[in-house]
Structures are given as structure tokens and as C-alpha cells.
Amino acid sequence: MRIDVVTIFPGYLAPLREALLGRAIEAGLVEVAVHDLRDWTHDVHQAVDDAPYGGGPGMVMKPQVWGEALDAVLAADERPARLVVPTPAGRPFRQSTAQAWAGEQRLVFACGRYEGIDQRVVDEAAARMPVDEVSIGDYVLVGGEVAVLVMVEAVARLLPGVLGNPVSAEQDSFSDGLLEGPAYTRPLTWRGLSVPEVLRSGHHGAIARWRRDRALERTADRRPDLLAALPADALDAADRAF
Numbered sequence: 560m561r562i563d564v565v566t567i568f569p570g571y572l573a574p575l576r577e578a579l580l581g582r583a584i585e586a587g588l589v590e591v592a593v594h595d596l597r598d599w600t601h602d603v604h605q606a607v608d609d610a611p612y613g614g615g616p617g618m619v620m621k622p623q624v625w626g627e628a629l630d631a632v633l634a635a636d637e638r639p640a641r642l643v644v645p646t647p648a649g650r651p652f653r654q655s656t657a658q659a660w661a662g663e664q665r666l667v668f669a670c671g672r673y674e675g676i677d678q679r680v681v682d683e684a685a686a687r688m689p690v691d692e693v694s695i696g697d698y699v700l701v702g703g704e705v706a707v708l709v710m711v712e713a714v715a716r717l718l719p720g721v722l723g724n725p726v727s728a729e730q731d732s733f734s735d736g737l738l739e740g741p742a743y744t745r746p747l748t749w750r751g752l753s754v755p756e757v758l759r760s761g762h763h764g765a766i767a768r769w770r771r772d773r774a775l776e777r778t779a780d781r782r783p784d785l786l787a788a789l790p791a792d793a794l795d796a797a798d799r800a801f
């Protein structure tokens with residue numbers, strides 16, 4: 560997969576080259592290119608924004624600059640791309656979104672700032688490629704860069720070879736529609752608190768059942784909406800007994 564990010568703050572995306580994802584890039588499991596939107600300005604001030612039509616607070620990002628930038632970035636690789644535009648007004652970004660995007664050959668992320676990007680940039684792009692306007696949560700950020708860090712990590716960890724243990728991605732929170740339950744490691748007792756006996760029993764069936772019960776319990780307590788959204792056949796009799 561190739562990932563391109565267009566932003567006026569390229570330095571914000573430096574964390575993509577750290578740790579697990581950085582190693583994946585070095586291993587050639589994923590390609591990441593970050594582009595400075597101002598490279599496609601032509602005025603001395605490198606202007607990327609202007610006042611909003613209809614008035615209102617703040618500034619809007621100019622369509623001309625974005626259009627030239629996306630044309631150039633898209634032309635740099637022949638692979639078909641999905642354009643992703645983070646926005647507080649976007650559809651929710653979920654694990655299912657990350658799983659769907661993990662199958663893409665190429666993702667191009669457009670990081671807005673100010674009050675956002677002129678809508679015509681999205682509309683014009685949508686005539687020639689898939690475009691997703693997405694939000695990472697119900698709170699307001701200052702720009703799209705942090706959201707891109709979140710989404711790139713969520714997608715990249717699903718790519719073959721990126722995670723040391725692919726099983727862990729299958730047992731993620733949300734992968735089965737539930738939150739994952741609590742995890743424990745050594746020491747056996749820490750500040751008077753001990754690891755649940757069942758986890759030391761060696762009884763794999765009992766351990767699986769205990770973990771499922773804790774996941775159901777945590778999901779019911781913290782995210783009842785996820786429980787309500789589960790397909791009818793997602794809970795077996797033992798689950799329902801919980």
C-alpha cells in the first residue's frame with residue numbers, strides 16, 4: 560500500500576516514521592509520502608486560504624492549491640487511490656473503516672486546516688475516485704493531521720507483516736463487535752492485587768469463556784451501543800446467559 564499525506568504542516572506527520580510503522584516503512588510493507596501543500600502555491604505569501612463566501616468566522620482553504628496538489632500527487636503513482644478527507648463533519652471512522660481501507664492499493668489523505676477545505680475539492684475529486692469524508696470522533700480538532708496519524712496507524716497495523724503477531728489484530732477490541740476485556744502479566748500479585756485464578760488454570764475453554772464474559776461485561780458497561788448493534792446470531796446461549 561502507498562499512503563500519501565498532503566498538509567501545510569509536514570512535521571506533524573513525523574511520528575509516522577517512528578516505531579512499528581517506521582519499521583514497516585523500512586521493511587517496504589507500506590510506502591508513506593508526505594507533501595507540503597504550499598509547494599503548489601504560486602504567490603509570494605504562499606497563500607492557501609481565503610475568506611469564506613457568505614461570511615462567518617475563520618478562513619477556508621483555497622480549491623486551486625488543493626486541486627493542483629492532488630493532481631500532482633495522484634499522478635505520481637499509477638495505482639488507483641481512495642481520497643480521505645478528515646473533517647468534524649465526516650462519517651465516523653471505525654475499525655470496520657480501517658479494515659476496508661486496508662484492502663486499498665493507495666490512500667491519499669488531505670489534511671485541512673482553518674475552517675476546512677473548499678467543498679468543490681471533494682466534489683471534483685469524487686467524480687474521478689472514491690472519496691471519504693471521515694471523523695475520528697465527536698470533538699473538534701484544529702486540523703486534520705492528528706486524525707491522519709490515527710487513521711494511518713489503524714490501517715497500517717492491519718497490513719500483512721506489520722504486526723508481529725497477526726492474531727492480536729483478530730482479537731482487537733471491535734473486531735468481534737465487543738470491547739476487549741482486561742489483560743494481565745507478571746507478577747502474580749502486585750500491590751496486593753492478584754491475577755484472576757482462571758488465567759493461571761491452563762484450562763483453555765474456561766479461559767476463553769472468562770475472557771468472553773469480561774468482554775461482554777465491559778461492553779455492556781462502557782458501550783451498550785455496540786452490544787445493541789450486534790447481529791442477532793453474534794451471541795450464543797452462553798453469552799446470553801451472561
Ligand SMILES: N#Cc1c(-c2ccc3ccn(Cc4ccncc4)c3c2)n[nH]c1N
Pocket residue numbers: 645646647649670671672673674675676693694695696697698699700701702703704706
Ligand atoms: N477527523 C477529524 C476531526 C476534526 C478536524 C479534521 C480536519 C480539520 C480541518 C480543519 N479543522 C478545524 C475545524 C474545521 C471545521 N470546524 C471546526 C474546526 C479540522 C478538524 N475535528 N474533529 C475531528 N474528529
